[in-house]
Each structure stands twice: as C-alpha cells, then as structure tokens.
Amino acid sequence: MGIAVLYGSSRKNGNSEWLTKLFVNGFDADEIYLSDYRIEPIIDYRHAEPGPYPNDDYRKLIDRVLEQDTIVIATPIYWYGLPAQLKLFIDRWSQSLRENRTDFLANMANKRAYVIAIGDDEPHVKGQPLIQQLEYIFDFVGVNFAGHVIGKGRRPEDIEQDSKALTAIKNLRSKLKANK
Numbered sequence: 802m803g804i805a806v807l808y809g810s811s812r813k814n815g816n817s818e819w820l821t822k823l824f825v826n827g828f829d830a831d832e833i834y835l836s837d838y839r840i841e842p843i844i845d846y847r848h849a850e851p852g853p854y855p856n857d858d859y860r861k862l863i864d865r866v867l868e869q870d871t872i873v874i875a876t877p878i879y880w881y882g883l884p885a886q887l888k889l890f891i892d893r894w895s896q897s898l899r900e901n902r903t904d905f906l907a908n909m910a911n912k913r914a915y916v917i918a919i920g921d922d923e924p925h926v927k928g929q930p931l932i933q934q935l936e937y938i939f940d941f942v943g944v945n946f947a948g949h950v951i952g953k954g955r956r957p958e959d960i961e962q963d964s965k966a967l968t969a970i971k972n973l974r975s976k977l978k979a980n981k
Contacts, residue, residue: 805869808889809876816919816954820963821875823978824917824950824970830867830873833890835886838862843892846899859893864915871913871977872944874935878920878928878951883935891938910943913980915973919966921955948973948981 803827810817813834823831840862841855865874875924876887883891897905916935920928928951950973952966953959960966 803831803869804871804873805850806830806832806873806892807866807887808834809834809874809884811884811886815877815957816952816960817875817877817917818948819958820915820919820966820970821873823916823967825873825976828977828981831869832867832868833862835862835890840886840889840893840902843895845895847895851899854896859890859896862890863893863897867908869910870911871915871947871980874914874916874918875942876916876918878918878924878931878933881927882931893940894942906943911945913945914939915947915977916949917952917970918949919952919954919960921953924951924953948976 806821806825808818808821823969838858840859841857844852844854846852874887876884879885882888894905914935916932918924918928918931932949932951935949936946950966950969952963952969954963
C-alpha cells in the first residue's frame with residue numbers, strides 16, 4: 802500500500818506541490834492533481850429519494866484514494882480555507898457514505914492523513930481553521946490525522962526560503978517513514 806497525494810491547487814508547480822514532493826520523495830505515491838479532473842458538486846439526497854449522482858471523475862478518484870493506506874492533502878490556503886476543487890472532492894465523500902457507509906468508513910478508518918498547506922497572509926495563524934476543518938473531517942470518517950505543516954509563500958519557489966517549513970517537513974517525513 803502507498804500514499805494518495807491530493808493536490809488541491811489550481812496551479813501546478815506551486816509551493817504546496819514543491820513541499821509535498823519533498824515530503825513523499827522515495828515513497829510509493831499516487832499523485833492526484835484534482836484540477837485535472839471533473840468533479841461536480843454533491844447532490845444532497847439525505848432527505849429525498851435518491852437519484853443519480855453526477856457522472857464525473859469522482860468514483861475513479863475515490864477508488865484510487867481507497868487503495869492507499871495514507872492520504873496527503875497538499876493545498877494552498879485560499880481565502881483562509883480549502884480550494885474549491887479539493888472541497889468538492891471531500892464533499893462527495895457524502896456520496897460514498899450514502900452508497901455504502903459501512904464499507905467506506907471501514908476503509909477510511911485504516912488510513913493516516915497528513916496535510917501540507919501554504920499561505921501568505923499569516924498562514925500559521927490564519928491557516929489554523931483549515932487544519933481544524935480537516936481534523937474534524939478526518940475524525941468523522943475515522944482517519945488518523947498524523948500531522949501537518951503550514952508554510953509561508955506567495956510566489957512560486959517562496960517556500961524554498963521558509964526554513965521553519967523545511968525543518969517541519971523533514972520531521973514529518975521521519976514520522977511518515979516510521980509509520981511505513
């Protein structure tokens with residue numbers, strides 16, 4: 802089993818991707834660039850007769866995630882939260898819960914998750930709600946939240962100058978190695 806990396810940025814080769822590649826280098830990682838796929842918003846059937854869910858890329862992506870034992874979420878901090886494509890993907894977990902709650906939760910409960918988030922506007926303070934949101938999500942589906950790194954960067958390659966983030970990613974990488 803390996804790592805499913807969910808890249809939430811709308812731009813490739815950004816700071817969150819760079820730091821995440823440093824984190825997973827040498828591991829078996831299935832890198833999923835969510836911006837390359839079509840993920841429609843969830844249709845809420847909780848209080849109505851179930852109808853068809855969107856015919857998009859969600860199912861093949863969630864299957865790829867479920868095949869791995871570790872999830873890494875790599876994301877810029879957009880307006881103090883998750884980018885839309887990443888939020889859409891996580892919102893669609895409601896579909897998986899509705900279709901087969903028992904199996905989905907059992908499969909998720911065997912996973913660990915890490916978050917790597919990059920922002921510019923006081924990210925260590927203003928990025929905390931994003932981290933907390935993901936903690937609640939992981940807790941709800943039974944995923945073990947194993948750690949996170951928040952870095953500071955605005956322009957491409959800024960993260961390479963963030964010595965605190967580089968040290969934190971090295972420490973988190975040691976934790977990842979110990980869990981493999």
